[in-house]
Amino acid sequence: MSDRSKLRGRDVVSTSVVGLRSRRGRTLLTALGIAIGIASMVAVVGISSSSKAALLAQLDTLGTNLLQVEAASGGLSIEPLPIDAEPMIRRIDTVEAASAVIDTEIEVRRNAHDDTVVGIGTLGATPEFFETLKATVVVGRPLDDGLQSLPVAVLGDVAAIRLGISDLAGGPTISLGGQDFVVVGILDELPLNPDLSRKVIIGDEAAVALFGIAPNPTSIYVRITPEEMTDTRPLLAPTANPARPAKVEVSRPSDLLEARAEVDQNLQNLLLALGGVALLVGGVGIANVMVISVLERRGEIGLRRALGATRGHIRSQFVLEAALLSGLGGVLGILLGSAITIIYARRQSWVVDLPPEALLSGIGAAVVIGMLAGFYPAAKAARLDPALAVSGGTG
């Protein structure tokens, strides 16, 4: 006899859809577990990828070719950089710009009678400071050769706030080490050198002449032709201090910014793992609901067997129901996760970067979890004795 049951592929799908549609509330609630898991994973990936994109864009404009040369800390005494370290470095052809700065102990006050403003320092800098650091002023002007030796200052953005100066109307002055200085400019933020935000910048000549500070630079900022970075970097220490190159430390401020992205990576993995746990819990929820559903639908299962459904047909119906249920959760989760990412990124004024492969693998993960969750209930459904099932028996 050649009687064979046959169920068309599209009918497998529509049968499973009917099963889900007939229990809408439960379907949605069950899908929600998966949705939350997927949403959190998508949001984690989306937010960190948007943040990374924003960071890389920022690094791109700031450049990764800025190096900072300092006297090495550590050891009992710090050996200061030689006075001619900066002119020597400038002589290297791949150096585009360099500026020596002297970190001083000069106290900063709003005026001669006021208290010292704690946490704000004074920096003597060569005129190339602004060019080398790509430091721009939001108001006023930078220092230049003509102002180098005069009692004028440019404020870092945080220093300006602390000193209560937001514009240059009326020619504001501050008191540095008991001497009045005219504020001629306020710096924009310096993402690569956040420490400079808290400085009052004066000419190095003024620092030496007016306060008798030793002219040895504390740091030298060096801007290098980008392609020559690797070759040039090792030359800096011996050039700055030929006698004791080991007493010189060379660092790249942009590394710090990049390291922030790496810290994010650890946090991201942790959050992803949490999202994975949520997914797992969602999968267990689906398995539970499917087991209950199979018990409730014995009559339907028996009927389908009587109408000619094979065990395989019943099994695929329930596996597919679970997969669709979970897939629905996946879609909801992706929508939710994307929305969270977009809102968050907008707030941070980042460009939104939602990697499509993250979205696809979100759906894929949901479907796979649903199928796995569906196997056991589906096997139970397929194994039901058709005679018992049609009688609605429980034995």
Place this chain on the structure above:
Amino acid sequence: MTAVLTLEDVHRIYPGSPPVKALVGVDLTVEAGQMVAVVGPSGSGKSTLLNIMGTLDRPTEGRLLIEGTDTSKLSDRRLSGLRSKRLGFVFQSFHLIETLTALDNVATGLLYRGTSGRQRRAMAQAALEKVGLGDRLHTRPTKLSGGQRQRVAIARAIVAEPSLILADEPTGNLDTATGDGIVALLEQLNADGATIVVITHDPDLAARLPRQIEVRDGAIRTRAGEHRALENEHRTVEGGADR
């Protein structure tokens, strides 16, 4: 011509302690075009018999032949195929899918034959018209009366034009008048050529049908009209059952 259905010395023992001997040596032949009433008190083994006739259950002993094919050698899969093509079922509790319209419920009767959706719906509509529900195609079962639901179920049983229709207490959930209507419908289908086995515990209903088979304690007594007399032989039957 081969019989539609043949049972040869069928036993069905449900395992347990003690085991239940639900059927004890049933021989039965149903020819094409017949309409047979299986009657007997509750617990006598009627449903067990029908499940075995419908290949939903297998005999512990003995054989079932459907149109000459010995089903005892068929795999579960083949049995499913056989059901999809040759058997139609009507149950006491209708077993309709509530979220589907009458039309889609009836079309489910063709689902596991691989018939296309379009053809399924066309055939389902014809079947619904045949049972007098041509005006209820798109109504859901919850909006139908009990009698109408059973008609939908009957339409689903006949839509694939099976060789044999098996009905287990089709009037069991219906009042007498509605039940009579259902029996009349089954008689009509039989008159049009369908082979039908109806299970009932209602002797009056059974008496209306051309052939009656009485089941008592898992065995067949032939003449339903004599059931009062048979009750006196009950013990003998039981003795026979335990042989």
